[in-house]
Amino acid sequence: MLQNIAPHRFDNTYSTRSITGEDYLLSFRGREVLLNSDDTIPQAKEFNHLPEYCYYLFRIDEKCYFCSLDSLYQEDMYYAALRPYFRKVDNTTEFILHTAFQLFEWYRDHCFCGRCGKPLFRSEKERALYCKECGNTIYPKISPAVIIALRNDDSILMSVYANREYKHYALLAGFVEIGETPEDTVIREVNEEVGLHVKNIQYYASQPWGIDSDLLLGYVCDVDGSTEITLEEDELASAEWVKREDIEEDLRQSSLTSTLMQAFRNHEI
Numbered sequence: 487m488l489q490n491i492a493p494h495r496f497d498n499t500y501s502t503r504s505i506t507g508e509d510y511l512l513s514f515r516g517r518e519v520l521l522n523s524d525d526t527i528p529q530a531k532e533f534n535h536l537p538e539y540c541y542y543l544f545r546i547d548e549k550c551y552f553c554s555l556d557s558l559y560q561e562d563m564y565y566a567a568l569r570p571y572f573r574k575v576d577n578t579t580e581f582i583l584h585t586a587f588q589l590f591e592w593y594r595d596h597c598f599c600g601r602c603g604k605p606l607f608r609s610e611k612e613r614a615l616y617c618k619e620c621g622n623t624i625y626p627k628i629s630p631a632v633i634i635a636l637r638n639d640d641s642i643l644m645s646v647y648a649n650r651e652y653k654h655y656a657l658l659a660g661f662v663e664i665g666e667t668p669e670d671t672v673i674r675e676v677n678e679e680v681g682l683h684v685k686n687i688q689y690y691a692s693q694p695w696g697i698d699s700d701l702l703l704g705y706v707c708d709v710d711g712s713t714e715i716t717l718e719e720d721e722l723a724s725a726e727w728v729k730r731e732d733i734e735e736d737l738r739q740s741s742l743t744s745t746l747m748q749a750f751r752n753h754e755i
């Protein structure tokens with residue numbers, strides 16, 4: 487999965503250090519990232535002008551990554567859409583961009599206090615923002631969501647989302663609501679999206695998924711009772727039982743969804 491970047495090491499120890507020329511600087515525009523013309527992530531020394539403030543994000547081995555909330559476009563660089571770019575790069579670069587994008591969005595969307603409306607300030611000691619006026623402290627936003635491998639003997643339930651740019655096969659998924667355990671979410675989502683009941687719910691693996699600020703929790707379960715699908719058409723374009731041998735091989739398996747599908751294909755779950 488994309489977070490498995492060994493032998494590289496992800497170090498997210500918080501720091502308020504300043505950027506230097508050798509550090510990498512990320513600028514996002516919508517769901518696009520600013521790249522050099524040769525498709526690499528630019529270092530600070532490659533910019534004609536640096537913004538007033540750069541946010542330290544994390545370190546991969548000895549390389550430090552920063553982001554800016556400003557547009558840093560210059561003529562020898564271009565903004566590339568993230569999802570197509572992910573398909574061209576290795577796991578480590580995909581992980582860097584997912585994680586940087588999540589932190590960027592959090593900083594961008596939390597300039598002001600949601601309680602009193604005054605400007606927020608960066609903490610000196612931890613990844614947090616705080617309000618000097620009312621004392622409100624805001625930590626990074628991480629949304630837990632479940633990915634569900636629902637089995638029916640030698641088949642697995644696959645779906646295609648309605649109203650999304652991603653049109654490939656997916657597994658059922660949904661956000662954990664306040665008051666729920668992830669297992670509760672599995673039961674509720676399967677019932678809401680395809681009208682089925684489940685049993686034998688087992689945790690499989692997790693994955694940080696920064697482009698949507700998610701923490702994905704993978705579960706495997708079996709259909710309980712009827713296998714007839716009743717589609718929730720606002721959410722899904724289609725859902726069907728797909729046999730193990732009809733699942734396409736995906737050697738990269740950067741996503742938890744793909745990893746679960748391949749595990750089923752290979753009789754591992």
Ligand SMILES: [Zn+2]
Pocket residue numbers: 599600601602603604617618619620621622
């Ligand atoms: Zn406040």
